[in-house]
Amino acid sequence: MENIENVQITKLEKGHYVKPLLVDFKQDGNARKWEMVKFGNAVFVVIFNKDTKSFVLVKQFRPAVYARKMLERASENSEKLPASEGVTLELCAGLIDKQGKSVAQHAKEEILEETGYDVCLEKIEPIKCFVGAIGIAGIENTMYYAEVSNADRKNAGGGVDSEMIDVVDIPFADMKRMVTEPNDTEMVNFDANLMMGIYWFMHSKVSQYDL
Numbered sequence: 001m002e003n004i005e006n007v008q009i010t011k012l013e014k015g016h017y018v019k020p021l022l023v024d025f026k027q028d029g030n031a032r033k034w035e036m037v038k039f040g041n042a043v044f045v046v047i048f049n050k051d052t053k054s055f056v057l058v059k060q061f062r063p064a065v066y067a068r069k070m071l072e073r074a075s076e077n078s079e080k081l082p083a084s085e086g087v088t089l090e091l092c093a094g095l096i097d098k099q100g101k102s103v104a105q106h107a108k109e110e111i112l113e114e115t116g117y118d119v120c121l122e123k124i125e126p127i128k129c130f131v132g133a134i135g136i137a138g139i140e141n142t143m144y145y146a147e148v149s150n151a152d153r154k155n156a157g158g159g160v161d162s163e164m165i166d167v168v169d170i171p172f173a174d175m176k177r178m179v180t181e182p183n184d185t186e187m188v189n190f191d192a193n194l195m196m197g198i199y200w201f202m203h204s205k206v207s208q209y210d211l
């Protein structure tokens, strides 16, 4: 996953997954413009394994995270950025892009594809539907909860097609420390969705388990 070479960043005129758009509008009579990108809605799943008392998360190389760091550091440092700088820790997640399938069904399929756990739809609990990338996209994110057990694991996961995903189990106590300890300006490679999911678990689920 971490053998990353020949990285080049160029302008994208016409994207398949991401489309830059300009919004022209009037607000209180004043003409305004806003630059936005159109991209897909997404589903996220907080997965907790009750046998191991661990969160089931995924790690993957995120080109945008890596490229952004390359751009930020270009002027100060010409040394190659280690690939690990682009590897993020995430909730199991995916784009909502399958015609005719519900968001919950997308969640079920992502859980199986990415982590290898087979969870029935009835056990996938809604947490929240909320806006993502507010300033530039305004997408609809939906977050679910799924409790799993070791017996639900049907395969190693890892994603489909060209996806290179590592499944990682992080014990509750370690994850709690990771999201709650302040780190000021030093960046951690996970996003607010993961933090929200873990905080939600600490608020709404933790008392159900002997943790």
Ligand SMILES: Nc1ncnc2c1ncn2[C@@H]1O[C@H](COP(=O)(O)OP(=O)(O)O[C@H]2O[C@H](CO)[C@@H](O)[C@H](O)[C@H]2O)[C@@H](O)[C@H]1O
Binding pocket: 017, 018, 042, 043, 092, 093, 094, 095, 096, 162, 163
């Ligand atoms: N921007 C992109 N450029 C090139 N190929 C892409 C792409 N986005 C997705 N793909 C392709 O589509 C495949 C399936 O994507 P997923 O539905 O698993 O979403 P992913 O989690 O990768 O990121 C997507 O979904 C997450 C939620 O999981 C969002 O936060 C994130 O913005 C979004 O890219 C990826 O493996 C990749 O091949």
